[in-house]
Structure formats: structure tokens, C-alpha cells
Amino acid sequence: MQQEMAEDPKKSRLTEQIDENLKRVYDDVLKEQVPDRFKLLLAQLKDKDKARDN
Amino acid sequence: MGALDATPPRDVQAPPVLDPRDEITRYLSPMRAFAISLTRNIAAADDLVQDTIVKAWTNIEKFQPGTNMQAWLFTILRNTFYSDRRKHRREVPDPEGLHAASLFELPAHDGRLAFNDFQRAFDQLSPEHREVLILVGASGFSTEQTAEMMGVATGTVKSRTSRARKRLAELMGLREGEEFTSHADRATQAVMSRSGQYVA
Numbered sequence: 001m002q003q004e005m006a007e008d009p010k011k012s013r014l015t016e017q018i019d020e021n022l023k024r025v026y027d028d029v030l031k032e033q034v035p036d037r038f039k040l041l042l043a044q045l046k047d048k049d050k051a052r053d054n
Numbered sequence: 055m056g057a058l059d060a061t062p063p064r065d066v067q068a069p070p071v072l073d074p075r076d077e078i079t080r081y082l083s084p085m086r087a088f089a090i091s092l093t094r095n096i097a098a099a100d101d102l103v104q105d106t107i108v109k110a111w112t113n114i115e116k117f118q119p120g121t122n123m124q125a126w127l128f129t130i131l132r133n134t135f136y137s138d139r140r141k142h143r144r145e146v147p148d149p150e151g152l153h154a155a156s157l158f159e160l161p162a163h164d165g166r167l168a169f170n171d172f173q174r175a176f177d178q179l180s181p182e183h184r185e186v187l188i189l190v191g192a193s194g195f196s197t198e199q200t201a202e203m204m205g206v207a208t209g210t211v212k213s214r215t216s217r218a219r220k221r222l223a224e225l226m227g228l229r230e231g232e233e234f235t236s237h238a239d240r241a242t243q244a245v246m247s248r249s250g251q252y253v254a
Contacts, residue, residue: 014228018219019191021172026192029087038082041104045111046075 074123075114078107081124084193088128091188092135094177095148102138106131125195129203132185139181149177175225183218190215 011019085106089099109130110117117126153173176184189200190211201208 014223015219017168018172018187018222021169021176022187022191024169025173025176026087026091026188029090030083032083032086034082034086035100037100038103038107039079041107042079042111045108 074117074119075111077123078110078127081127084124085127085131088188088193089131089135090152091184091192092132092181094152094184096152097148102131102135105134105138109134122199125199125203128189128193128195132203135181149173152177171226175222178225179218179221182214183221186211186214187218187222 082103085103086099089102089106090096093099093102106127110127113130117123153170176187179187186200186204189195189203190197195203197208197211201211204211206214
């Protein structure tokens with residue numbers, strides 16, 4: 001078995017700070033508005049399926 | 055007679071059949087956050103999300119209802135990313151484009167400069183290291199779920215995470231026991247004490 005450093009309950013301050021910053025990298029994007037192109041794409045895919053089914 | 059029997063009364067609605075494809079829209083933001091973490095290039099990330107949506111839509115029968123759809127979408131996304139990388143020339147990361155937006159942000163009292171240093175170090179990691187750190191450290195997935203998405207053993211996730219953390223600290227010029235702020239120059243202290251005044 002390998003040492004599970006990352007899951008040590010006494011997480012080092014450095015590990016804590018890395019995790020805080022990783023969350024910020026990720027969460028900053030989550031806060032952004034999703035570009036319209038993805039909702040348009042989903043609508044197009046749906047329409048295409050409907051057209052094919054009819 | 056038979057035909058009449060088969061027609062349901064008009065006022066009885068059949069229970070709505072949930073189409074798992076309608077759920078995809080809920081995960082657009084996380085997919086984008088994950089894609090940007092992998093590519094460090096907004097244009098490439100958005101193309102990757104687009105490809106993932108099309109693949110998920112057209113292969114929805116492979117999704118098992120009741121399982122974690124975000125994990126399923128993330129698996130498609132990262133597999134697409136790595137296979138594109140093998141097939142085509144590498145996408146050039148464009149961290150400047152990513153960080154430009156943060157220039158307009160007000161300095162945060164908890165170490166704005168440290169975050170900029172962090173982002174530059176994060177950009178320099180391999181995508182494999184960025185991936186495992188974001189999945190385990192930021193996206194809220196467990197080690198087991200991460201291992202499943204990456205198609206590796208949990209031990210591999212743990213050792214890769216540990217190596218990625220070490221590499222990140224090295225890139226920032228930090229060793230275990232040191233902190234971000236102790237590395238940052240006096241400007242950080244100045245910013246911190248100034249904002250401290252506002253708070254106080």
C-alpha cells in the first residue's frame with residue numbers, strides 16, 4: 001500500500017492552499033455565463049431528432 | 055373494438071418520459087470549467103465542450119440512467135481531449151487570454167498576487183496533472199469516481215495527485231512547510247494590510 005499523503009487528516013498548509021486555489025480556478029469558470037452556442041447546439045440537436053422522427 | 059380499447063382516455067396523461075438528454079444542459083458549466091482546466095485555452099475548451107455535447111447526444115443510449123451523468127460527460131470530454139491530442143498537433147495553451155479577465159478584478163484581501171502565481175504554475179503542469187488535481191481537488195469527485203473517469207486504479211489517482219501537488223509547489227518555488235504568502239513579495243503584504251484597514 002502506498003502512503004496516502006493527500007488524505008492525511010492533518011493536511012499540510014501548503015496542500016490546503018493548493019486546494020483553495022484549485023477550487024478558485026474551477027469555480028471562477030462556474031460563475032461565468034455559459035456561452036449561448038451550447039444552448040443553441042442542444043436546441044438544434046433536438047430539432048434534428050424531431051424532424052427525423054416525424 | 056380493439057383499436058378503441060387501446061386509445062387512452064384523453065384526460066389521463068401518460069407519466070412524462072424523462073429524456074436523459076434534457077439533463078445535459080445542467081452540466082454545461084462544469085464541463086466548461088473542466089475543459090478550460092485541461093486546455094488552458096478558452097477557444098479550444100469551447101470546441102471540446104461542443105464535441106462532447108454532440109457525442110453525448112448521439113450516444114445517449116450508452117448512458118445508464120441512475121448513474122452520475124456529470125461523471126459520464128466528463129469521461130467523454132477527457133477521452134475526446136486526449137484522443138484529439140494524439141491525432142492532431144497540440145493545441146497551444148493561451149493562458150494570457152485566460153488571465154486577462156482577472157486583471158479587471160479588484161485585488162482580493164486574501165492574496166490576489168498569490169493566485170496569479172498559482173495560475174501561472176498551474177498552466178505549466180501537464181494536462182494529466184491538471185486533470186487529476188481539478189477532479190480530486192476542485193470538482194467534488196471522489197478518488198473512486200476520478201479513477202473510473204480516468205480509467206485507472208485508485209492508487210494511480212492518489213500517486214498522480216501527490217506528484218502533481220509536488221510539481222505545482224516546485225513550479226511556484228515552494229517547499230513543504232512554506233506558504234504562498236511567504237513567497238510573495240511585500241506588495242502582497244501591502245495589499246493585505248490596506249484591505250485590512252477597509253475591513254476594520
